[in-house]
Amino acid sequence: MTQMPPPGVPVQVPLVTEPMSLWASLQATRRNVLSIIPEIATKQPMVSGKTGKRWHMVMDPGAIRRMLLENLDNYPKSLVTKNLLKPAIGDSLFIAEGAHWRWQRRTAAPVFSHRNVMNLAPVMSAAAQRSIDRIRQIGPRAVNFLDEMVSVTFDVISDVTFSGDSTFDRDGVHKAIDAYISEAGKVSLFDILGAPDWVPRPGRAFHAGGVNQMKDMADRAIAARADRPAEGVPDLMDLLQVGKDPETGRSMSPSELRDNLLTFIVAGHETTALTLSWSLYLLAFDQEAQDRVRAEARALMTGETVSGDDVAKLPFTRKVIDEALRLYPPAGMVSRTARAADELCGREIRKSDTVIIPIYALHRNHLLYDSPHAFRPDRWEQKPERYAYLPFGDGPRICIGASFALQEAIIILASLVANFRFTAVKGRDPEPVMILTLRPNGGVWLEAEPV
Known part of the structure; x- marks a missing residue:
């Protein structure tokens, strides 16, 4: 239930x-992982407890810096997290560790250099234009804009990954990803606490058929690309195919290339779609902020969309997106298991303790933000402390596609708001629910009136 x-x-x-008892916690996580966060976590630097196993929730930026940077190897991603994602994305950049991660990251x-990301901006503007056309065709009636944002971001990621390759069945991959996230992505309390893999996870069913189909389609597209030279602006597949580790000269094998491309597709389109959906919800909630985004975009536009060159000239639009990512971070919670004893916030961390960064609570912590539950884009006139804001993680494993995602979100959001006035549908507020990501349960129902 949404809190009023x-x-x-x-x-x-x-x-x-x-x-909460262990049983109550289990029931709560099946419905919404974030609902097990104690409210006191928004007012303290660290909260500890025991729910069958010792755990600590860390909201102190200095302690988080130690986890993600200074003592990174002591807090690896759990085996559960890796096994949850490995059926879809293999041992790719997202879940690899150690030397195998480092060479992939270097490659x-x-x-995702600034130049390459900027070269892909026309794809984002073209997808925004198609979205504008679809919305205009629907007319000013109630629409679930979560669905539309999923469509427009999948347009972007499939085009910048496979350049509209006819051998790539975008609808088939789209359906496979949705099935995988909705079923295999049901995180349980056992996952958060780092319980062994043999502990049963109620309600989890891996859709191996859909995942294998997705991999087969990607393999065919990669094989077809290898038989023809690259044309026009290189896409992500072209760039990864010719990429080499500058230290070892190693290139990605076809299976490594496939797994990393699927990582970008699964992670890239889902998280950006959520960012845009929450941003539209917030702008419908605050019409004055919406007017400011519209005026900012229209001052630059020559057609119906903004361009990559406009992104740096849209500071208020960027603030809206930063604020949406603060209030509704796509990864609302991450969990680690300590490999060895440590100390955080002056508190003992024992080997095998579960250490959680509840990013949702971190971003709403009263020690770090004024009026933390309020939508205030202008708070971004000043950047928060480095490890107080983690929509893309931080440290060596910060999201490699962060600049790509921000550019895409700014182009699409500014273009849509420049063309339509979005208003909320009464009684249809979304409910923030985290399964694998923090989604607006029930959808984001808005009316879009041409302006």
Whole structure:
């Protein structure tokens, strides 16, 4: 159930105000992982407890810096997390560790250089134009804009990955990803606490058929590309195919290339679609902010969309997106298992303790943000402390596609708001629910009137 926020505050997750039993925690995580966060976590630097196993929730930026940077190897991603994602994306950049991660990161980093990301901006503007055309055709009636944002971001990621290659069945891959996220992505309390793989996870069913079909389609597209020279602006497949580790000269094999491309597709389109959906919800919630985005975009546009060159000239639009990512971070919680004893916030961390960064609570912590539950884009006139804001993670494993995602979100959001006025549908507020990502349960229902 959505917590009824105070007037002027957008929807939020109802957090726990009293200790929960193991059974109650299990039930809560099956419905919404974030609902097990104690409300006190928004007012303290660290909260510890025991729910069958010792755990700690860390909201202190200095302690988080230690986890993600200074003592990174002591807090690896759990085996559960890896096994959850491995059926779809293999041992790719997202879940690899150690030397295998480092060489892939070095190889892929140039793919997301500023120049390459800017070269792909016309694909984003073209997808925004198709979205504008679809919305205009629907007319001013209630529409679930979560669905539309999923469509437009999948247009982008499939085009910049496979350049509209006819051998790539985008509808088939889209359906396989949705099935995988909705079923295999149901995180349980056992996952958060780092329980062994043999502990049963109720309600989890891996859709191996859809995942294998997705891999087969990607393999065929990669094989077809190898038989013809690259044309026009290189896409992500072209760039990864010719990429080499600058230290070893190693290139990605076809299976490594496939797994990393699927990582970009699965992670890239889902998270950006959510960012845009929450941003539209917030702008419908705050019409004054929406007017400011519209005026900013229209001052630059020559057609119906903004361009890559316009992105740096849209500072308020960027603030709206930063604020949406603060209030509704796609990865609302991450969990690690300590390999060895450590100390965080002056508190003992024992080997095998579960250490959680509840990013949702971090971003709403009263020690770090004024009026943390309020939508205030202008708070971004000043950047928060480095490890107080983690929509893309941080440290060596910060999201490699962050600049790509931000550019895409700014282009699409500014273009849509320049052409339509979005208003909320009464009684249809979304409910923030985290399964694998923080989604607006029930959809984002808005009316879009041409302006």
